[in-house]
Amino acid sequence: MTDFKNFIAGEWVAPSTNAYFENRNPADTRDLIGRFPASGVDDVERAVASAQRGFDLWKRTPAPARGDVLRRVGDIMVTRKEELADLMTREMGKPLAETRGDVQEGIDTAYYAATEGRRLFGHTVPSELKNKWAMSYRRPIGVTGLITPFNFPLAIPTWKMFPALVCGNSVVFKPSEDVPHTGHVFVEILLEAGLPPEVIQLVHGMGEVVGKAIVEHAQVPVLSFTGSTDTGSFVGETAGRMHKRLSLEMGGKNAQIVLNDADLELAVDGVLWGAFGTTGQRCTATSRLILQEGIHDRFVARLVERARALRLGDGRVAGTDVGPLVHEASREKVEKYVAIGRSEGAELACGGSRPTDASLAHGFFFEPTIFTGVKAGSRLEQEEIFGPVLSVIKVADADEAFAVNNGVKYGLSSSVYTRDVTVAFRALQDLDNGITYVNAPTIGAEAHLPFGGVKQTGNGHREGGWEVYEFYSETKVGYVDFSGALQRAQIDNY
Ligand code: NAD
Secondary structure (H helix, E strand, O other): OOEOOEEEOOEEEOOOOOOEEEEEEOOEEEEEEEEEEOOOHHHHHHHHHHHHHHHHHHOOOOHHHHHHHHHHHHHHHHHOHHHHHHHHHHHHOOOHHHHHHHHHHHHHHHHHHHHHOOOOOOEEEEOOOOOEEEEEEEEOOOEEEEEOOOOOOOHHHHHHHHHHHHOOOEEEEEOOOOOHHHHHHHHHHHHHOOOOHHHEEEOOOOHHHHHHHHHOOOOOOEEEEEOOHHHHHHHHHHHHHOOOEEEEEOOOOEEEEEOOOOOHHHHHHHHHHHHHHHHHOOOOOEEEEEEEOOOHHHHHHHHHHHHHOOOEOOOOOOOOOEOOOOOHHHHHHHHHHHHHHHHOOOEEEEOOOOOOOHHHOOOOOOOOEEEEOOOOOOHHHHOOOOOOEEEEEEEOOHHHHHHHHHOOOEEOEEEEEOOOHHHHHHHHHHOOOOEEEEOOOOOOOOOOOOEOOEEOOEOOOOEOOOOHHHHOOEEEEEEEEOOOOOOOOOOOOO
């Protein structure tokens, strides 16, 4: 059995605590992947001190050269794609087709970041005074603390790390304790690609210890966190008190709307993928299905038939549609919400329990579950479950559908199926989400567009695309006066 290590101060090292936690395959818990460091505050201290040295070196490396390292990272991920997909499925359960997509998102993000090293634009604008230049440009900030969740073990770390690195910052990385193996291999790849060792630190461990120590560390001025809204609240309060720059990506309660004029078979395909892909454990997962009454009964009948045909199983076995939940606590949370749904009077149309198939007895499996007759405003309709549970809400028209979509505290993703171009554009205008899809499911963001949510999903920043580079760099302004005289702005102009 392998005991994995942290990467701190340029070396693979055991944790100061000498304590480890086990990482097991959620499809079959008899399969032990390895033991990973349950690090302590001392490990974070050493990591931050090293990352400060790394920052001093890296900030002086030209941005195009920083980008070249990320291009090589992308090249290595291309050659190791299958291996990365397999180890990710083994430790968090989603089927190989999805973990291959996860790796591809990392590759796309690497190549985007590589070329961004040759842009990182500032502005040169006319000064109001003669013989004077005025320009803005971007500077690195310092040590960034990157804290990530389990559901996209590679893609989410790359969304944060690649722009942070291209902008010239160093990194202290704490992957989710549910997916430490992917974090380990990712750091190996960064080093193989030539990233100077002290620029990256990997500290494994529990959120309440390692994550908290990073968040509270005075020498970590930039934090990027993706995870639950509860944890995000703690991170946000601390960052506010300590005046840190913070990007938060948190929970969702995303809806797919299907109107009477929609292509129904297309919409059924969309909701099955949106609700049960990654076993419902995506921040953008379709958790609510809002159906116009004219198609409601027909649509539910077809959807339930198709959901019952989904094959539960080990994501590494060909033919599996839906893998396990990531751990037992997640499955218990799903069971709790099934009970809540029943007590609120919703009708269970399919699923609702653990599978009885003996071959699935050693994993955290749960049947794809659909509730109909769900009331807007009920707990089932309002709260993030993060599992394979879909709530169907019946509405009279598009106006009511939009109001139901907007009636939750989250605002990540939404989707509308309609053939009416007027309604489609109204949806783009009026749905309170960071992303709206027309005739496509709530999941499927592309790496080169800004990603993030409104309301309690986020705090206004975006990952992906061009906007994230603003987050990881500080704008500075330079004025050069070559007039040889004192020129006073606002006084001596014109
Ligand atoms: P989580 O909040 O339990 O954990 C996320 C990370 O935070 C982990 O690395 C964890 O160790 C760490 N952490 C836990 N407590 C901490 C603390 N006190 N201080 C600092 N760090 C701490 O979330 P999860 O279960 O891994 O992921 C699921 C959640 O993530 C869902 O709510 C989902 O919607 C959200 N998510 C959001 C997005 C998005 O982009 N909006 C993307 C993926 C996941």
